[in-house]
Amino acid sequence: MFTSDLTKLSVVSRALSQCGHFMLTEGYNPWDSKLERIKNTMGDHPDYLKLFLSTHNFILRGDGALPWDYRHYIAIMAAARHQCDYLVDIQKEMFLEHGGDSAWLQGLDCVPDKLRSLNEINKILAHRPWLLCKSHIIRLTKESNWSLAELVHAIVILAHFHSLASFVFGCGINDQDDPDAPVNNSKKILILGNVEPEVRVDQLMERMRTLSQREEEFSVEEQTQRFLRVDHRDQTIDIENSRVLKQTSGLGHFIEDTEFTYQDFQRRGETGDFPTFRVQDYSWEDHGYSLVNRLYNDVGNLLDAKFKKAYNMTYYTMGGNKDVDTSRFRRAIWNYIHCVFGIRHDDYDYGEVNQLLERSLKAYIKSTCCYPERVATRDFAQVLAEFEHSEKVHINLMVQEARMQAELLYALRVVMNHMK
Numbered sequence: 001m002f003t004s005d006l007t008k009l010s011v012v013s014r015a016l017s018q019c020g021h022f023m024l025t026e027g028y029n030p031w032d033s034k035l036e037r038i039k040n041t042m043g044d045h046p047d048y049l050k051l052f053l054s055t056h057n058f059i060l061r062g063d064g065a066l067p068w069d070y071r072h073y074i075a076i077m078a079a080a081r082h083q084c085d086y087l088v089d090i091q092k093e094m095f096l097e098h099g100g101d102s103a104w105l106q107g108l109d110c111v112p113d114k115l116r117s118l119n120e121i122n123k124i125l126a127h128r129p130w131l132l133c134k135s136h137i138i139r140l141t142k143e144s145n146w147s148l149a150e151l152v153h154a155i156v157i158l159a160h161f162h163s164l165a166s167f168v169f170g171c172g173i174n175d176q177d178d179p180d181a182p183v184n185n186s187k188k189i190l191i192l193g194n195v196e197p198e199v200r201v202d203q204l205m206e207r208m209r210t211l212s213q214r215e216e217e218f219s220v221e222e223q224t225q226r227f228l229r230v231d232h233r234d235q236t237i238d239i240e241n242s243r244v245l246k247q248t249s250g251l252g253h254f255i256e257d258t259e260f261t262y263q264d265f266q267r268r269g270e271t272g273d274f275p276t277f278r279v280q281d282y283s284w285e286d287h288g289y290s291l292v293n294r295l296y297n298d299v300g301n302l303l304d305a306k307f308k309k310a311y312n313m314t315y316y317t318m319g320g321n322k323d324v325d326t327s328r329f330r331r332a333i334w335n336y337i338h339c340v341f342g343i344r345h346d347d348y349d350y351g352e353v354n355q356l357l358e359r360s361l362k363a364y365i366k367s368t369c370c371y372p373e374r375v376a377t378r379d380f381a382q383v384l385a386e387f388e389h390s391e392k393v394h395i396n397l398m399v400q401e402a403r404m405q406a407e408l409l410y411a412l413r414v415v416m417n418h419m420k
């Protein structure tokens, strides 16, 4: 074993012992060997890992409205939406270990109606969270007997496992043993076509410097156009994604309506039915955080710490360069992820996204967020050739957290409207 591996292992075990607080459940070790891959990959970023484990253990093991078998089954439903057999297998084991009825593992037809009724919001939150509306909440609470506390717990588990599936596929954890592994009987097609870097790291750093010296102001109209253009220029990303073979998932019994997938923001704009979500009107800090804390113990604090860490984390490095202020690059990534889910930060100049994120990086990020099951291990290896491995993992952590926050923002805004 190399010294760097040993160092990594010791930070991972330190992080684990520090969050033991949530793990002390009699005779229970949630970290079976399969989860080693996630821990080792996240172990590049030990401060983040610690916060991730605290939340993960809390939503599965801590105080909360839902019984344990429900928690694991909901996790299975969420991971199955993205065909993530790696996470589904782990959660199936845990479901059985905690007294779950093995008949339920035959599929949604065999679970109580209450659990099955979550299928609709699982699907919507995973692929088109902007479609969620009050009537979904009313149906679940009135017809299917969900209390709001139970429902918010379920929503947090769903969002957590959808975004964890993004991390698992984005970092190539699902098929780590064989990068060309056939997934669900079909061969993955690489999302990144030509992977020659379009922008070299030194050019990128130069662009960041230029942007930070600039003091241009744009009209509101121009700002809106820039937001709309971010994704418009990259319509081909979706076309390429739709070319990827339709997979016949072996997990189809845990989900319904398998054809329902992400729909591009731009196309949504054309129908005009779903306006942009403006963070100024409903933000995590001012609204989501306190609402989730109110309905589900203190989970808001855990989530908040994790979001902040993922957003602010920096080592001031970029592809072998030191002392680099990377904040503009990281902000462009975070805001681009929100943008693909139709979320806009009014005070941000979206022109920066197109200047700082090359097309292949956008394709990789968008696919990891919206179609994680189509991302192959080779995509991780090939994207951003000049960057360090740990920097690519860092980007995947941002994908995971920004995506989770986007899902929660849509869901919690609807819950708030329902409570008015």
Ligand SMILES: CC(C)C[C@H](N)C(=O)O
Binding pocket: 313, 314, 315, 316, 317, 318, 319, 326, 329, 330, 391, 392, 394, 395
């Ligand atoms: C995503 C990476 C380029 C982040 C960079 N290594 C930093 O420390 O800020």
